[in-house]
Amino acid sequence: xxxxxxxxxxxxxxxxxxxxxxxxxxxxxxxxxxxxxxxxxxxxxxxxxxxxxxxxxxxxxxxxxxxxxxxxxxxxxxxxxxxxxxxxxxxxxxxxxxxxxxxxxxxxxxxxxxxxxxxxxxxxxxxxxxxxxxxxxxxxxxxxxxxxxxxxxxxxxxxxxxxxxxxxxxxxxxxxxxxxxxxxxxxxxxxxxxxxxxxxxxxxxxxxxxxxxxxxxxxxxxxxxxxxxxxxxxxxxxxxxxxxxxxxxxxxxxxxxxxxxxxxxxxxxxxxxxxxxxxxxxxxxxxxxxxxxxxxxxxxxxxxxxxxxxxxxxxxxxxxxxxxxxxxxxxxxxxxxxxxxxxxxxxxxxxxxxxxxxxxxxxxxxxxxxxxxxxxxxxxxxxxxxxxxxxxxx
Amino acid sequence: xxxxxxxxxxxxxxxxxxxxxxxxxxxxxxxxxxxxxxxxxxxxxxxxxxxxxxxxxxxxxxxxxxxxxxxxxxxxxxxxxxxxxxxxxxxxxxxxxxxxxxxxxxxxxxxxxxxxxxxxxxxxxxxxxxxxxxxxxxxxxxxxxxxxxxxxxxxxxxxxxxxxxxxxxxxxxxxxxxxxxxxxxxxxxxxxxxxxxxxxxxxxxxxxxxxxxxxxxxxxxxxxxxxxxxxxxxxxxxxxxxxxxxxxxxxxxxxxxxxxxxxxxxxxxxxxxxxxxxxxxxxxxxxxxxxxxxxxxxxxxxxxxxxxxxxxxxxxxxxxxxxxxxxxxxxxxxxxxxxxxxxxxxxxxxxx
Numbered sequence: 001x002x003x004x005x006x007x008x009x010x011x012x013x014x015x016x017x018x019x020x021x022x023x024x025x026x027x028x029x030x031x032x033x034x035x036x037x038x039x040x041x042x043x044x045x046x047x048x049x050x051x052x053x054x055x056x057x058x059x060x061x062x063x064x065x066x067x068x069x070x071x072x073x074x075x076x077x078x079x080x081x082x083x084x085x086x087x088x089x090x091x092x093x094x095x096x097x098x099x100x101x102x103x104x105x106x107x108x109x110x111x112x113x114x115x116x117x118x119x120x121x122x123x124x125x126x127x128x129x130x131x132x133x134x135x136x137x138x139x140x141x142x143x144x145x146x147x148x149x150x151x152x153x154x155x156x157x158x159x160x161x162x163x164x165x166x167x168x169x170x171x172x173x174x175x176x177x178x179x180x181x182x183x184x185x186x187x188x189x190x191x192x193x194x195x196x197x198x199x200x201x202x203x204x205x206x207x208x209x210x211x212x213x214x215x216x217x218x219x220x221x222x223x224x225x226x227x228x229x230x231x232x233x234x235x236x237x238x239x240x241x242x243x244x245x246x247x248x249x250x251x252x253x254x255x256x257x258x259x260x261x262x263x264x265x266x267x268x269x270x271x272x273x274x275x276x277x278x279x280x281x282x283x284x285x286x287x288x289x290x291x292x293x294x295x296x297x298x299x300x301x302x303x304x305x306x307x308x309x310x311x312x313x314x315x316x317x318x319x320x321x322x323x324x325x326x327x328x329x330x331x332x333x334x335x336x337x338x339x340x341x342x343x344x345x346x347x348x349x350x351x352x353x354x355x356x357x358x359x360x361x362x363x364x365x366x367x368x369x370x371x372x373x374x375x376x377x378x379x380x381x382x383x384x385x386x387x388x389x390x391x392x393x394x
Numbered sequence: 395x396x397x398x399x400x401x402x403x404x405x406x407x408x409x410x411x412x413x414x415x416x417x418x419x420x421x422x423x424x425x426x427x428x429x430x431x432x433x434x435x436x437x438x439x440x441x442x443x444x445x446x447x448x449x450x451x452x453x454x455x456x457x458x459x460x461x462x463x464x465x466x467x468x469x470x471x472x473x474x475x476x477x478x479x480x481x482x483x484x485x486x487x488x489x490x491x492x493x494x495x496x497x498x499x500x501x502x503x504x505x506x507x508x509x510x511x512x513x514x515x516x517x518x519x520x521x522x523x524x525x526x527x528x529x530x531x532x533x534x535x536x537x538x539x540x541x542x543x544x545x546x547x548x549x550x551x552x553x554x555x556x557x558x559x560x561x562x563x564x565x566x567x568x569x570x571x572x573x574x575x576x577x578x579x580x581x582x583x584x585x586x587x588x589x590x591x592x593x594x595x596x597x598x599x600x601x602x603x604x605x606x607x608x609x610x611x612x613x614x615x616x617x618x619x620x621x622x623x624x625x626x627x628x629x630x631x632x633x634x635x636x637x638x639x640x641x642x643x644x645x646x647x648x649x650x651x652x653x654x655x656x657x658x659x660x661x662x663x664x665x666x667x668x669x670x671x672x673x674x675x676x677x678x679x680x681x682x683x684x685x686x687x688x689x690x691x692x693x694x695x696x697x698x699x700x701x702x703x704x705x706x707x708x709x710x711x712x713x714x715x716x717x718x719x720x721x722x723x724x725x726x727x728x729x730x731x732x733x734x735x736x737x738x739x740x741x742x743x744x745x746x
Contacts, residue, residue, distance in 0.1 A: 031720055040469070041469060042466070042469035049413075049417075050417055053413075097704040097707070100730065102469055102470055103471040103729065104471055106413060108730065110704075110707055110730060113409070114408065115408060115409075124704070129703040129705050132698065133698035133702065133703060209408070212408065213407070215404060215407075216404055216405060216407050220404050221405065224405075311701070311702060
């Protein structure tokens with residue numbers, strides 16, 4: 001089978017041999033990193049945990065001075081950083097099994113829980129399994145639009161999607177709750193594909209987990225600050241909001257900027273290991289930035305590397321990124337990366353643009369849109385799996 | 395106290411309180427048990443003796459039981475079983491371990507080279523059914539070989555502490571007197587207690603291995619006694635044989651210490667795969683453990699079937715498995731593994 005991609009310079013054809021060579025190169029890269037895992041990676045994750053605990057304790061402590069605005073703000077900032085580190089560089093990565101090799105019962109993907117209302121086991125199902133196995137395949141990967149948004153042209157338009165920007169905004173503000181509800185697949189219940197009885201165990205788990213989180217942030221810690229109850233409550237809510245805005249922004253940059261490719265189930269039936277790798281590369285996008293930025297994004301700024309090797313410790317992604325990039329360049333494949341502003345800008349442009357119906361109806365609305373949104377999204381890479389390139393009707 | 399702990403747990407949720415406390419002081423834990431190494435003795439060649447001070451969660455042991463010690467080597471935490479040599483009436487908060495250093499033993503070699511006072515190790519509670527019964531037998535025969543001396547020495551010390559008046563014979567096999575751990579103490583115990591006799595044998599020197607004649611010589615009353623045996627496989631086999639021939643297997647209590655060894659041939663598809671929770675055993679087909687389990691009619695949880703999502707992770711109780719992605723062999727007991735990318739090498743026991 002052939003992978004044919006369309007690039008700026010026209011169609012690019014990868015032969016089956018080339019695709020398998022990419023697969024072999026990436027397998028070797030993985031083996032090399034796995035063989036090198038050791039004390040350094042252990043120290044890394046524990047240093048992040050230590051920093052996270054430090055920010056958390058500082059944030060909780062500063063709330064006792066919350067009657068002074070600068071201290072309240074500092075408290076919110078420290079607590080936000082703590083929650084971001086907990087969810088992204090620690091929780092997301094530990095629950096991917098990245099540190100299972102350390103055999104630390106407390107950092108094992110089977111038992112780890114994060115500071116988030118979504119229970120770890122449910123997140124692991126919708127994320128580690130559904131999203132990482134079927135990355136960007138319409139009908140399989142529920143992260144395409146999360147069941148509420150139109151984020152890819154491959155999704156059929158419906159008047160409901162006129163509210164796309166509003167839904168995206170609400171999802172951003174209440175992101176941890178959105179993540180929690182994700183595994184319920186509410187849209188499938190509306191469509192009758194899923195029954196209410198399937199939900200009972202999920203709902204029980206969500207109630208248990210979110211109950212504890214709410215009790216901690218909105219009852220226990222505020223009560224402990226006595227007369228400052230409301231100020232602490234507001235501070236904790238603000239920290240959760242900051243974490244939501246940040247996590248949403250980083251995560252949406254991983255698969256939704258201009259240039260990422262989605263796939264159909266037919267294209268990806270019978271995939272080889274090499275083809276799986278190529279799909280992961282074409283379906284993900286990176287964000288460029290400083291080392292501190294990468295840590296704060298849980299190294300999801302290296303989404304391409306993360307999707308190729310979801311179980312390698314995240315601190316290894318920056319190290320291997322140049323090799324992955326060079327591999328892409330060698331075969332003419334795009335390596336989608338850019339600064340945060342550019343990537344998130346293109347995500348929001350898509351959210352607005354795809355709210356509108358495609359083609360025919362769009363022209364009638366186009367003149368009401370700002371110029372920046374009037375353009376079509378940059379044409380992505382199209383992967384087609386054909387017997388020979390000549391059959392490809394790109 | 396419990397209310398305070400509950401409050402602490404509410405405040406640190408979802409992380410256990412210990413995950414905060416350990417950053418302040420590793421020995422300051424609410425639930426996790428640890429120990430600080432307070433003494434290291436390497437005077438007996440090929441062994442290292444450790445004195446440990448456990449955290450307050452330590453609730454003691456029954457003479458003969460083992461515990462698990464965890465150390466971090468090259469970023470990976472490894473757990474190994476060791477039998478403390480303490481009497482179960484030892485009132486000090488202290489555990490004494492004597493480890494034989496195996497040439498290929500990762501943990502024993504590490505501790506031999508790196509153990510030093512102040513080092514913190516993980517500790518799991520004492521367990522195991524190899525211990526003295528609550529009602530002490532009238533006669534006790536303790537047989538050990540090499541580093542198998544540790545659980546039976548714990549039994550001997552316990553009996554001494556109890557002022558046990560019955561008859562005890564301590565029969566130990568070693569390569570030479572210098573290689574007998576706690577030799578001086580054993581001699582002292584035997585000298586001070588007329589009802590306890592110490593018999594040491596050095597088969598490589600005096601050619602005296604274990605047989606029924608030897609048994610009749612050191613403990614003619616063995617048929618009325620309870621025998622506790624721990625040592626290398628050849629010694630265990632010969633003792634078992636003699637007891638089986640006399641129809642006394644029920645009076646023989648054993649503990650095996652087989653260091654985990656990695657089979658040489660990884661392409662080996664011999665052996666049987668046991669899924670112990672379901673009570674199902676299947677011939678090893680060489681396929682992934684997930685496929686094997688499904689082939690045997692089980693329905694373990696799974697996801698990607700390619701080693702990325704960790705949905706099928708289950709515990710390998712014993713045996714050796716091969717990672718189908720890296721070819722790496724692993725044989726540490728009680729380790730979580732991904733069933734979809736691991737295949738059995740020889741006999742394997744999976745906890746599903």
